[in-house]
Amino acid sequence: xxxxxxxxxxxxxxxxxxxxxxxxxxxxxxxxxxxxxxxxxxxxxxxxxxxxxxxxxxxxxxxxxxxxxxxxxxxxxxxxxxxxxxxxxxxxxxxxxxxxxxxxxxxxxxxxxxxxxxxxxxxxxxxxxxxxxxxxxxxxxxxxxxxxxxxxxxxxxxxxxxxxxxxxxxxxxxxxxxxxxxxxxxxxxxxxxxxxxxxxxxxxxxxxxxxxxxxxxxxxxxxxxxxxxxxxxxxxxxxxxxxxxxxxxxxxxxxxxxxxxxxxxxxxxxxxxxxxxxxxxxxxxxxxxxxxxxxxxxxxxxxxxxxxxxxxxxxxxxxxxxxxxxxxxxxxxxxxxxxxxxxxxxxxxxxxxxxxxxxxxxxxxxxxxxxxxxxxxxxxxxxxxxxxxxxxxxxxxxxxxxxxxxxxxxxxxxxxxxxxx
Ligand code: HAM
Numbered sequence: 001x002x003x004x005x006x007x008x009x010x011x012x013x014x015x016x017x018x019x020x021x022x023x024x025x026x027x028x029x030x031x032x033x034x035x036x037x038x039x040x041x042x043x044x045x046x047x048x049x050x051x052x053x054x055x056x057x058x059x060x061x062x063x064x065x066x067x068x069x070x071x072x073x074x075x076x077x078x079x080x081x082x083x084x085x086x087x088x089x090x091x092x093x094x095x096x097x098x099x100x101x102x103x104x105x106x107x108x109x110x111x112x113x114x115x116x117x118x119x120x121x122x123x124x125x126x127x128x129x130x131x132x133x134x135x136x137x138x139x140x141x142x143x144x145x146x147x148x149x150x151x152x153x154x155x156x157x158x159x160x161x162x163x164x165x166x167x168x169x170x171x172x173x174x175x176x177x178x179x180x181x182x183x184x185x186x187x188x189x190x191x192x193x194x195x196x197x198x199x200x201x202x203x204x205x206x207x208x209x210x211x212x213x214x215x216x217x218x219x220x221x222x223x224x225x226x227x228x229x230x231x232x233x234x235x236x237x238x239x240x241x242x243x244x245x246x247x248x249x250x251x252x253x254x255x256x257x258x259x260x261x262x263x264x265x266x267x268x269x270x271x272x273x274x275x276x277x278x279x280x281x282x283x284x285x286x287x288x289x290x291x292x293x294x295x296x297x298x299x300x301x302x303x304x305x306x307x308x309x310x311x312x313x314x315x316x317x318x319x320x321x322x323x324x325x326x327x328x329x330x331x332x333x334x335x336x337x338x339x340x341x342x343x344x345x346x347x348x349x350x351x352x353x354x355x356x357x358x359x360x361x362x363x364x365x366x367x368x369x370x371x372x373x374x375x376x377x378x379x380x381x382x383x384x385x386x387x388x389x390x391x392x393x394x395x396x397x398x399x400x401x402x403x404x405x406x407x408x409x410x411x412x413x414x415x416x417x418x419x420x421x
Contacts, residue, residue: 008114008122019312022322026154027107027127034147036103036129041085043109047075053084053290055261057201064112078111081260082128082305083287084294090132091296100133101140101301107308119278119310128284128305136288136300138235141266142242148270148282148304149248155311156320159273160281162249165256166236167204167224169264170289176227177203183221190217204257223254232265239266262287266302272314281314282306328356330416331373331399335366335385342384346394346409353413373399382412 005011012020031038047067054060066078079085086104089095095102107127114120129147131140145162152160168176180203188196192211199206207218228236243250250268258267267285284304291299315322330350334343347359358376360369366383373381383395383404394412397404407415 006122008116008120010121016312018322018325019315020308021325023127023155023308023311024107026151027105030147030151030154031105031129033150034103034129034143036105036131039086039089039104039106041079041082041089041106041108044076044078045085045088047077049084049088049294050077050080052293053087053260053262054081055202058205058259058261060112060259064114066111066113079108080112081110082106082108082126083130083260083262083290083303086128086130086303087132087290087294087301091291091294096133096297096299098133101131102133103129103131105129117278119307119313121309125308126305127308128303130301130303132291132301132303133299136235136286138239138266139242141235141239141286141302142246142248144284144302144304145243145250145268146246146248148268148284148306151306152270152281155315156318157272157281157311157314158318161251161271161273163253163256163269163271164240164243164250165224165253165267166228166232166239166265167257167263167267168228168232172227172229172232173224173264176222176224179222179227180204180206184217187217190214202261205259207255207257208259218255221255224257225252225254235265258283258285262290262293264288268304270306279310280307281310326356328358328376329379330355330357331369331376331378331381332357332359333366333369333373333381333383334360335383339384339386339389342389346382346384346412350413350416353417355413355416370397380416382416 050065051061060080065080068076070076086106090102105128107125110124110126111122113122116122129144131144134140149162167173181199184191184199184206188199190213191199192209192214195206195209195211195214206214207221209215209218225236256267256269263285265286265288269283270281272279272281282304284302286300286302288300291301332343332347334340343359347357350357358378360372370381379399381397381399383397388394392409393406394409395404396407396415
């Protein structure tokens with residue numbers, strides 16, 4: 001029996017790596033432009049951390065977490081998202097004593113037991129940026145949204161939409177939830193079974209159910225923006241003003257609520273035009289109560305995360321290539337046992353001189369060695385035979401034109417350094 005990667009996971013093969021390295025570079029570049037530093041949290045955490053932060057009634061916590069008891073009897077969960085671990089680290093390392101907000105970013109594998117399909121996996125990778133602390137200034141919301149939007153411009157993805165909503169705070173949310181429940185109360189019979197149970201557990205989520213009957217009822221549901229307290233309303237108004245100032249083409253989506261419970265006020269998503277929830281590229285928002293919920297002092301915060309597989313799917317769809325990764329451009333071939341020893345040494349010398357080399361192995365004919373060089377796509381083959389050994393030279397063959405020239409061995413490094421860029 002041949003083993004296969006577990007359902008919903010995949011190998012990132014060498015030919016895919018250019019995309020991944022490119023995204024990582026662009027993530028780090030964006031971090032530098034906006035002043036974020038990298039934090040790598042562990043792959044697993046205490047289960048309670050996620051139950052507390054993501055929310056006991058969310059799909060993630062009730063159905064999707066990879067939770068197990070370790071050999072010491074502790075309940076452990078593979079991270080189903082990246083925000084809670086960053087908040088845990090902020091508290092654990094006393095980062096409240098640093099200049100606020102503390103700006104952190106991560107690139108991390110994420111685990112969710114979901115039904116796998118295109119763009120939805122059981123292990124995927126996210127990068128995320130979190131700004132924790134400060135005074136809740138809506139200018140920071142606009143900066144974070146600007147950062148998300150610029151990231152996608154920097155990788156040249158086009159035809160994206162920026163969706164925005166405000167879902168209020170713990171002061172005004174209860175009033176809104178009550179209005180929402182009464183909207184749905186007389187129509188529970190029409191709702192899908194999931195939404196019927198959501199009505200009690202997590203009524204905001206009724207708004208983004210994809211079931212057709214539920215969509216219809218959601219379309220006429222009360223809007224959170226009409227139930228904001230004066231402070232939240234002012235925050236949202238200022239945020240929109242800043243976004244306009246920055247020229248960001250946002251649309252207010254009254255049904256945008258996000259799948260995690262920790263959000264307050266601002267929520268946003270970036271989606272490919274015409275794509276549904278499964279295609280959302282990035283999502284985030286404010287989570288002003290989360291640090292307190294995890295045992296800290298009240299600390300406003302916000303951030304977003306983006307799914308790397310989905311970004312790569314879209315880059316490919318839009319025929320955007322990642323810069324190729326550097327690979328050796330020189331192949332060393334030899335004829336005969338004495339030349340082989342020289343070839344082994346030459347390969348090592350060139351590498352010490354920072355030139356990437358693939359050396360022939362075994363006892364193949366020169367023809368077979370050159371065929372291999374051709375298949376590897378190198379630019380040059382260096383050939384050493386008995387003649388060359390005697391005269392202290394090597395033959396350099398241009399693999400594209402098949403032109404060959406004799407080069408003194410001592411000059412080879414200088415000659416090749418030009419092409420190994
Ligand atoms: P999220 O919306 O659950 O947010 O995930 C962020 C992004 O990860 C999604 O927009 C999507 O691109 C990608 N993603 C999510 N699930 C999958 C999956 N099963 N397969 C492939 N890609 C997926 C969060 O996790 C929040 N922690 C974001 C955040 C950061 N909010 C504030 N700060």
